[in-house]
Amino acid sequence: xxxxxxxxxxxxxxxxxxxxxxxxxxxxxxxxxxxxxxxxxxxxxxxxxxxxxxxxxxxxxxxxxxxxxxxxxxxxxxxxxxxxxxxxxxxxxxxxxxxxxxxxxxxxxxxxxxxxxxxxxxxxxxxxxxxxxxxxxxxxxxxxxxxxxxxxxxxxxxxxxxxxxxxxxxxxxxxxxxxxxxxxxxxxxxxxxxxxxxxxxxxxxxxxxxxxxxxxxxxxxxxxxxxxxxxxxxxxxxxxxxxxxxxxxxxxxxxxxxxxxxxxxxxxxxxxxxxxxxxxxxxxxxxxxxxxxxxxxxxxxxxxxxxxxxxxxxxxxxxxxxxxxxxxxxxxxxxxxxxxxxxxxxxxxxxxxxxxxxxxxxxxxxxxxxxxxxxxxxxxxxxxxxxxxxxxxxxxxxxxxxxxxxxxxxxxx
Amino acid sequence: xxxxxxxxxxxxxxxxxxxxxxxxxxxxxxxxxxxxxxxxxxxxxxxxxxxxxxxxxxxxxxxxxxxxxxxxxxxxxxxxxxxxxxxxxxxxxxxxxxxxxxxxxxxxxxxxxxxxxxxxxxxxxxxxxxxxxxxxxxxxxxxxxxxxxxxxxxxxxxxxxxxxxxxxxxxxxxxxxxxxxxxxxxxxxxxxxxxxxxxxxxxxxxxxxxxxxxxxxxxxxxxxxxxxxxxxxxxxxxxxxxxxxxxxxxxxxxxxxxxxxxxxxxxxxxxxxxxxxxxxxxxxxxxxxxxxxxxxxxxxxxxxxxxxxxxxxxxxxxxxxxxxxxxxxxxxxxxxxxxxxxxxxxxxxxxxxxxxxxxxxxxxxxxxxxxxxx
Ligand code: SF4
Ligand code: SF4
Numbered sequence: 001x002x003x004x005x006x007x008x009x010x011x012x013x014x015x016x017x018x019x020x021x022x023x024x025x026x027x028x029x030x031x032x033x034x035x036x037x038x039x040x041x042x043x044x045x046x047x048x049x050x051x052x053x054x055x056x057x058x059x060x061x062x063x064x065x066x067x068x069x070x071x072x073x074x075x076x077x078x079x080x081x082x083x084x085x086x087x088x089x090x091x092x093x094x095x096x097x098x099x100x101x102x103x104x105x106x107x108x109x110x111x112x113x114x115x116x117x118x119x120x121x122x123x124x125x126x127x128x129x130x131x132x133x134x135x136x137x138x139x140x141x142x143x144x145x146x147x148x149x150x151x152x153x154x155x156x157x158x159x160x161x162x163x164x165x166x167x168x169x170x171x172x173x174x175x176x177x178x179x180x181x182x183x184x185x186x187x188x189x190x191x192x193x194x195x196x197x198x199x200x201x202x203x204x205x206x207x208x209x210x211x212x213x214x215x216x217x218x219x220x221x222x223x224x225x226x227x228x229x230x231x232x233x234x235x236x237x238x239x240x241x242x243x244x245x246x247x248x249x250x251x252x253x254x255x256x257x258x259x260x261x262x263x264x265x266x267x268x269x270x271x272x273x274x275x276x277x278x279x280x281x282x283x284x285x286x287x288x289x290x291x292x293x294x295x296x297x298x299x300x301x302x303x304x305x306x307x308x309x310x311x312x313x314x315x316x317x318x319x320x321x322x323x324x325x326x327x328x329x330x331x332x333x334x335x336x337x338x339x340x341x342x343x344x345x346x347x348x349x350x351x352x353x354x355x356x357x358x359x360x361x362x363x364x365x366x367x368x369x370x371x372x373x374x375x376x377x378x379x380x381x382x383x384x385x386x387x388x389x390x391x392x393x394x395x396x397x398x399x400x401x402x403x404x405x406x407x408x409x410x411x412x413x
Numbered sequence: 414x415x416x417x418x419x420x421x422x423x424x425x426x427x428x429x430x431x432x433x434x435x436x437x438x439x440x441x442x443x444x445x446x447x448x449x450x451x452x453x454x455x456x457x458x459x460x461x462x463x464x465x466x467x468x469x470x471x472x473x474x475x476x477x478x479x480x481x482x483x484x485x486x487x488x489x490x491x492x493x494x495x496x497x498x499x500x501x502x503x504x505x506x507x508x509x510x511x512x513x514x515x516x517x518x519x520x521x522x523x524x525x526x527x528x529x530x531x532x533x534x535x536x537x538x539x540x541x542x543x544x545x546x547x548x549x550x551x552x553x554x555x556x557x558x559x560x561x562x563x564x565x566x567x568x569x570x571x572x573x574x575x576x577x578x579x580x581x582x583x584x585x586x587x588x589x590x591x592x593x594x595x596x597x598x599x600x601x602x603x604x605x606x607x608x609x610x611x612x613x614x615x616x617x618x619x620x621x622x623x624x625x626x627x628x629x630x631x632x633x634x635x636x637x638x639x640x641x642x643x644x645x646x647x648x649x650x651x652x653x654x655x656x657x658x659x660x661x662x663x664x665x666x667x668x669x670x671x672x673x674x675x676x677x678x679x680x681x682x683x684x685x686x687x688x689x690x691x692x693x694x695x696x697x698x699x700x701x702x703x704x705x706x707x708x709x710x711x712x713x714x715x716x717x718x719x720x721x722x723x724x725x726x727x728x729x730x731x732x733x734x735x736x737x738x739x740x741x742x743x744x745x746x747x748x749x750x751x752x753x754x755x756x757x758x759x760x761x762x763x764x765x766x767x768x769x770x771x772x773x774x775x776x777x778x779x780x781x782x783x784x785x786x787x
Contacts, residue, residue, distance in 0.1 A: 086743035086758070090480065090734050127535050131510050134535065134706055135740035142744050150706055152534040152542055154507055163548065167534070170541030330517035355480050358736070362514040365476050366521060 012220045012262035013255070015247035019227045022244050023068070026235060027114035033058040034118035039183040042120040044137065045233065046128040046304070046324055047151065048172060048317065053237035054195040055185045060118055061234045062140075066097035068113050070278035070387035078104070079388050087139075093356040093387035095136035102143055120144060122182055124175070126151035129303075129326040130359040147182045149175050156322050157332045168318040195237035196313055203305040203320075205245040206232055212252045213295045214344050217261020218269065219252040222294035223284035224262075226276045232305040261293075268292035268408050269345055273337075273367065274352035274360045275299055275386040283397075290405045296344040298325050302336065330363040334370050341377055348408045349379040350401075356385045378411075380404040415624040416602050422609040423653065427496055429612055430461045434499040439561075442497060444488070444505035444512055446677050446702050447533055451692045452554055454615065455573040456561045458501060462611035463488050464651050464673065467764050476518050477511075482734040483762040484649060485511035492523045502527030502560065504553070507535070509704045509737060529556050536706045537697060550693045570688040576615045577682065583622035584610070584678045590626070592642070592667045592722030595634045598625075600656045600666040607674050608651065641782050642667030644724035646715055646745070647731050648703055648738050649673045652764045655730070658771055664778045668722030670715045671730075676700050679714065703737035708744075715745065719754065726781040727756040728774070730765065755781055 011017060034040050041052060043059040052059040069075045075093065081100030083089055089096075101107055101117065108116035123146060125137040134150050141148045151171050156164055176187045212219055228248060231241035255261070270287065272294050277283055284294045302325035308316035325333065341349070349371060351364045368379040380400060385391035422429055430440045439458040443450060450460040465487030473489040491497050503526060507513050516530045531553045534542040558564050587606050590598035598606075606625060610618045641664040650671050659665060670676055680699040683691045700714045701707065719727065727749055731738045746756050757777040759765055 086746060088739040088742075091736055091739055095740075131535055131704060132736040132740065135737055138706065138708055139740055139744060150536045150538075152536040152545075154532045154534070155513060163545070167541060167545045170544070171539065174539050174541060330514070330521065353478055355478075358478075358480055358734075359510045359514075361478055362481055362511065363476075363517065364478075366518070 011224055013224065013248055013251045015244070015251045016220070016224045016228055018244055018247060019230065022235075022240060023230055024114070025240065026231070027065075030058050030060050030118045031115060039121045039185060040118050041122045041124050041179075041183070042137075042140065043123075044125040044129070044133050046321055046326070047124050047126050048175070048321055049234065050195045050199045050237040050317070051172070051176070051179070051192065052124075053235075054192040055179060055183075055187060057122075057179065057183055057185060058118070059234060060120065062098045062117060063094045064230060064234055065101075065113070065117055066094035066387055067278045069097050070389075071281070072113065073279055073389070074113070075279060075387040076389055079390075081105075089388075090355070092130075092132050092136065093385050095132065095139075097387055098136070099139060102140060120146060122146055122179070123148040124151070124179075125149075126153065126321075128153045128321060128324060130357070132358075147178070149178050151175065153322055153327060155327050155329050157329050158323065158335075160319050160322050164322060165315060165318045168322055169314060172318070193310070193313055196308060196310060196317060198239055198242060199236035199305075200308045200310060202232065202236055202241040202245055203307050205242065205249050206305050207307065209245065209249040209252055210301055212249070212256050215256040215261075216269070216345060217259070217263060217266035218293050218295035219255035219260070219262055220295075221262050221284055221288065222272055222276070222297055222300075223281045225297065225300055226278075226281055226284070229300050229304075233303075236305060263288055263291055263293050265291050266293055267412065268347050268405065269296075270294045271296035271298075271341065271344065271346045271349045272352065273298045273349060273364060274354045275357055277352070277384055277389075277392060278387055279389045280392060283401075286398075287401065287405060290409070292405055292408070294350075296340060296346055298333075298337070298340075301325075301340070302328075326359050330366050333363060333367055337367055337371060338374060341371055341375055346377060347412065348404065349377060350404075351379055351381045352386075353381055353383045354386050355383065355391055356387065378404075378407065415621050415628060416605070419602070419605040419609045419621055419625070420653075422612050423605060426461070426464070426612040427491070430459070431499045433459055434501075439501035440499065442500045442503040444503070444515070445508045446672060446699070447506035447508060447531060447696055448504045449531075449550060449553070449692050449696055451570060451573045451577050451682065452557055452565060453504070454576065455565055455570040456557055456563065457569075458561070459614055461500070462673075463491070463497075463503075464608075464611065464649065465763055466491060467652075476522065477514070480734045481511045481514070482509075482732055484732060484735075485509075485515050487763065489515060489518060489522075492519065492526075497523075498526070500526070502529065504529045504531065506531040507533050507549075508702065509735070511734075527560060529553060533696075535704060537701055538707060543697060546697050547690075547693050550696065551689075554689065565689070567688055570692070571684070574682045574684060574688055574692065576619065578684065580610065580615050580619050580622070581678045581681050583619060583626065584675075586626055587622065588668065588675060589721075590629050592718075592724075593634070594642075594723065596665065596667065597629045597632070597634045600659070601653070603666070604650070604653060604656055607678070608653075610678070611673070639663070640665040641726070641778055642722055642724045643778075643781070644715070644719045644722060644727045645669040645671065646727055646729050647671055647761070648735050649732055649763070650730050650761075652761065654767075655765050655770075658765075658767075659728075659774060662771065662775045662778045663782065664726075664774070667724045668718040670700075670711070670718050672702050675718065676702055676711070676714070703735070703741055708741065711741075712745065712748070725754075726777065727754060728777070729756060729758045730761050731758060733760050733762050
């Protein structure tokens with residue numbers, strides 16, 4: 001893109017450099033746990049993560065691992081491994097990366113990032129983000145031949161209905177003894193409630209951090225924030241998450257107080273819907289040359305880590321897990337987005353039509369239509385994939401983005 | 414001739430159902446195998462299974478990306494084109510993500526049409542899920558009662574169950590004739606017999622099936638002797654040109670476990686005890702479709718069908734973007750391979766693309782026939 005303003009180099013927040021360290025600690029922790037013979041479960045997005053930390057079961061996130069592989073440009077070869085074994089190119093690329101590893105070189109191949117994925121003792125997944133997740137896990141179970149538990153849920157409109165809440169909690173009440181029995185752990189409510197406190201504290205700080213990005217100029221853009229989100233997915237209930245998020249929040253707060261933005265001359269504010277292209281996070285920072293910043297993401301705000309009212313911890317625990325973007329009906333997504341566009345003072349929305357994550361991508365056209373009609377906010381659709389770079393066409397996407405920014409600039413002036 | 418009657422129904426299913434609406438019957442569009450059609454029938458409505466069309470999708474493209482799959486897109490297209498206005502309503506269950514999203518889109522873009530979502534779990538295991546499944550079915554029943562303004566009478570439901578069960582038994586008999594050696598029913602007729610059941614009233618369908626079975630009993634089987642018997646698996650097979658193609662390649666469908674076939678009709682409702690509970694139990698226990706977990710009963714069904722028909726190979730006809738089936742396929746393929754049964758995967762988007770499919774099927778049939786598979 002043509003440079004019209006000087007660009008700030010490096011991270012907007014110094015604390016963001018800590019993200020790589022936390023991530024490394026997490027994966028090293030997993031390997032250590034495995035080596036010490038303690039239980040390891042493979043879990044997926046939106047599983048009741050706090051339970052695992054409270055029970056001393058290490059929750060290993062293959063989805064994150066797939067994102068890591070994508071970010072270091074290793075996803076394609078692993079996707080191809082899975083495709084060679086008959087898994088369609090149309091399937092979720094996180095699953096293809098994972099199945100490429102599991103069915104290909106094997107989970108502990110030294111050539112893999114962080115020395116590989118620790119073998120699971122058990123599989124726990126949920127239908128909350130999508131149905132294919134469950135199917136993917138069934139393939140993994142077929143391979144490892146280990147116990148699996150699936151937490152079901154139906155999609156929600158807020159407020160969550162009591163019956164939906166009870167459905168979720170009923171399964172949690174089945175999951176706990178199942179984990180105890182299969183993995184030889186013991187559930188203690190006190191420890192669990194303590195873990196919930198840690199989780200909620202982390203979520204609180206994270207949401208404060210996101211709210212700081214309503215400031216004009218915004219203290220930090222999407223590229224950096226996508227790199228920072230991981231502990232919210234996998235480490236809720238772990239004190240390290242609070243520590244890291246506090247550093248981020250405090251630094252962002254300082255910036256906002258000083259009126260210091262990630263861009264020197266912020267002119268256009270953008271939002272992003274769907275999972276980012278992990279192999280191409282640069283997409284977010286490229287727009288900065290045009291004085292535009294991505295300062296809002298449905299993915300970072302509503303996919304994990306909602307708040308919990310711990311006066312009623314079980315209800316709050318259930319609601320938090322059900323109250324996520326991927327589990328929202330289209331009507332709920334519309335309501336939420338309309339609210340946030342105003343709150344974050346967005347000039348435009350970029351919808352990633354992510355061919356992998358169908359649940360995220362279906363309904364996006366409705367969202368675009370509504371925000372245009374109700375708020376006059378325009379959107380751009382780009383077609384791609386979160387982990388498989390073959391689905392991304394650089395040149396036409398750039399041209400589209402350029403034109404979109406020009407249009408938004410025109411609207412502003 | 415009953416064979417002609419069955420195939421005629423399939424030339425224009427919507428046109429056929431429109432006629433009923435004109436005659437004052439209420440037709441209810443149903444979307445998958447977890448809609449308890451017995452309830453609809455007992456409320457004196459005609460369930461019509463929506464299976465999309467092969468026509469191109471234009472209006473629905475605005476709302477659903479290509480990767481939502483042809484079936485969901487095509488059904489939405491039919492609705493947006495105004496081709497479903499004669500339906501009293503639409504019922505879908507919480508099956509695949511695409512179908513679930515279709516419910517939201519229906520509410521938003523097809524205003525004024527009654528639409529019901531049966532919000533059942535996808536995981537058919539565990540006490541909690543069982544309770545929630547039952548509750549979702551009961552809520553649907555209540556919604557239906559409100560819609561018709563009449564409570565669901567136990568006696569009427571018992572009669573409906575009997576009609577549906579008879580239908581299932583007749584279809585099973587047809588399946589047995591299909592897999593007899595030599596076959597006593599052609600694959601084409603079997604497929605027409607199954608698919609027409611989604612359009613006709615169950616009473617009429619039963620009548621046709623009885624006639625069909627009777628005519629098969631009288632006829633001496635004279636064909637199919639040299640055709641290689643194959644099993645067909647997948648979520649949906651509505652492309653009626655596929656079976657003639659198979660035959661031209663020297664093979665025939667001897668059994669199937671299609672979502673629009675035996676997975677739909679195989680399980681009966683227990684006719685003793687409370688009829689409402691019995692219907693619900695039937696759907697909870699039926700052979701799970703690919704979008705339901707666990708997968709084991711589905712696999713066992715597939716296997717038992719192959720054993721029954723002595724099929725020498727399996728063709729998976731899988732809808733493009735139907736993730737559920739795409740995940741199952743390599744697992745099934747490997748398990749079959751371990752048993753020495755070869756398989757072939759064909760992509761479909763309600764239709765199977767002619768020439769490329771022909772070449773692949775021909776090669777596959779040659780391999781199966783030659784026993785070169787290892
Ligand atoms: S399809 Fe989307 S929600 Fe489902 S596993 Fe893949 S990335 Fe996660
Ligand atoms: S074929 Fe699969 S994805 Fe398509 S509607 Fe049926 S279950 Fe859903």
